[in-house]
Amino acid sequence: MSKKHVKQLEGRPGQTSPLLALPTVIFLTIGIGIPILVTIIYSFLDRAEIGMGVKWHFNPTSYKSLFIIENLDGTTGFDSRWIKVLWNSFLYSGITTIVTAIFSIPIAMWIATRDENKRNILLAAVTLPFWISILIRTYGIRQIIDDNGPIGTIMHKLGYAHYHIIYTPTATLIGLVYVFLPFMILPIYSSAERFDFRMAEAAYDLGARRWTVLRRIVLPSIRPGIIAGIALVFIPALGSFLQSDMLGGGKTNMIANVIALNFGQARNWPFGCALSVLLIALTLGFVKLIQWIGKKSTGEKVSFI
């Protein structure tokens, strides 16, 4: 038997050579891999003396300056600014995740228990925002919470004119919740849709009331969807830029805003890269955490692609 023949017998019909994926892998190495590598390398270099870019001189000062400030007189002190930015990013992403989950569970269950026609329409209604630019959606929510918008007008009429939502941390949060809500609804819905309502019927039959059914039967059953939703909201929220920029008014910087600043006006690429590396590390840490939680609570591997 020739060698070629043997080889053909190994694969199943329709199975194509893994070499086919090679161009994609090469392209992604250039388009994704190298930029990440460059980011890591740059984070250990000096900033350029003039203009943008870096000076090729190894110096871990960027990481040091995450915590330590060098005063003009040469003394050093603890710098809490970037820690605070990190903390804010975590806090806002966390609150966004919790708030979106609280609202997404009811609507996902509600859609999943409608009859088929209604369900399709409602599903389309929560999917549509996916197809709309985040920039436009952020702009839309900005117009709503603007001092001259409906919320501002109502507050003005009620005599709370001195309160402002726009350009406050609350505005950033509202924007994050608004933008990422569909990212939570859809994965929970796909779990809720698979929920066998006969389970709930069995629980009712055994004497459980509606809140008990919800807590002890429904929630554990849709847990994979909730975990997926947490990942899909928390990760992009952590790296979000537009909401704090357009709604927070620069007062509530998140990591992404500081990275953008250092590649823009501040012209400190190494520091921006160091923050990027930090953000990558935090994201991967969170991914590992959520995979661990997912495996623990559902016994299934959480997959991100």
Place this chain on the structure above:
Amino acid sequence: MSFLQIEHVRKTFTTPEGGEVHALDDVSLDIQAGEFFVMLGPSGCGKTTLLRSIAGLEYPDSGMISVDGQRIDDIPAYERPVNTVFQSYALFPHMTVEQNIAFGLEMEKVSKEEIKQRVEFALAQVKLEGMAKRRPSQLSGGQQQRIALARALAKKPKVLLLDEPLSALDLKLRRGMQIELKRLQQETGITFVFVTHDQEEAMSMGDRIAVFKDGKIVQLDTPREIYRRPVNAFVADFIGETNLIEGSATETGIHLPGGGFISRNHIAPDCQFGTSGPVTVAIRPEDFELSENEGALKGTVRDVIFTGDSVRVHVLLDETEVVASLASYGVRVPDRGETIGLNPLEHSARTVAS
């Protein structure tokens, strides 16, 4: 006074096309305490709707349901003193066997020690003592079925509702479970209401059977009576196997296709029919005997099928095919193509409304 009382229950569904389906059309029913009651019928006949209405998982449009003197149709499912064994078992996949059974007891705020005891007892009842810590997914279909049963029994319901609980099991397992269910019902004394579409299962298990069709009860009686005296052609055909032969009545008897004739005194005495016009005669296959002379029915043998305990002879009377089930041993078996006569056993032929 009956134990489970169902009075004038109606339930109408609207189909997506806008039509109306009477799932339950003025159904009244009295079930006695400790009875093994079977609701039988083809799918869509309303039997499951009635069961779910008793459970409280569906609300009838009108009518009254009471258990042990307490009206239950106006209280929610979780307060009713009845429990259900679901067709799909509906075991909670994220709980162990033990937790599944304990769930219903926790809802009643039963003390921890008592829960432990009653879970153990329920597991013993269904002979699955060692399975407490397993997950439902680690059990076979038959075991899951028993856990579903144990979960409902642990609640000590006044009425246990069983919604085609055995339909997912293979034949051999099903036979075993039928016997076990019957035994369990006798031991516990709990009233069982058992829904099935399998007439053999219904007959072997029920103290009484209600045959449903199109949202109505067509016949309610003991298995024996239903088998022997079906009220109409539907019941005769649905319960067991029956030859339905269209004949025409005369003063002396009934003329059958193929030139056969059954005289009045061969027909069950409780059957009434006119002296003229068309009439449907029902004869069970096992109620025939081969006639060496001229039989009441005359026809040509079309097929002879040996099934082990009997020989089934398909006979063509003109264009009507009848099946006679003859003993496979000790009698002569006719050949294909042979012209033979068949006689119904005395009083076994019945006339039925079509």
Place this chain on the structure above:
Amino acid sequence: MTTSHTAPKRRRLVNLRNFPSFTAVSWGVLFFLYIPLAYVLFYSFNSSRIATIWQSFSLHWYSVTFHDPDIQRALSNSIKIAIGATIFSTFFAVIAALGLLRMKRAGSAFAWALIGAPLLIAEIVLAVGTLAFFRAVNIPLGLVAMTIAHTAFCIPFALIPIRARLGQLDNAPFEAAADLGANEVQILRRITLPLLAPAIISGALLAFAISIDDFITSFFLSGPGSTTLPVFIFGMIRSTVTPEVDAISSLLLLFSGVVLISSYVLNRRRR
């Protein structure tokens, strides 16, 4: 005993399929999701110069939008990039799917990490990393740079539906084709690709939508004269907000709606 006569008035029984307050919360969420979009749509017909203050109904700002040469240029840039990114990312996604999915190899972990990276790593990180890389190797910022970057982060989106579809397929059609004498190339052309076609179209649509809506990557990689529409809108919002922003946003909303509805209709017809 006559329970039926002495029974109290029937209690209103709850619908067991509904959980308390879920309906209200759901309508609230839908309202929240759509009110900003409705507001933008409404204010696009504002005749005032200031976006947030309503004056009277007018199509003025649509007319301004249609005659704004900057918008036309930005739109044309966006479309060029999106078409390029869609074609390339779909192609890369299809070959990656064929090469990687029906075979499990240890070496594929690296490939998967690269493909999945844009879904996990914040876009701004990839954007500044790409910026730094392109500057280092002297790739000029502009349409080509943006198309390369868009293609890279669109690949996972184009791949998602294809992967889902491949997961549903069993071996039967491939075995049947082989049994009937088709060789590997024929199986690929006559069986695999036709079976994947709907998923490839979905993936391409998704890639197009992701690319045309992208702001952050384009923000860092657009050179002079190669501004995309989202970057241009962002600039408008930053400076003076006229209802032109609402008008152009409404047009994009409309476009998204049409794309979604047509993909639904396509799906329906396929069924």
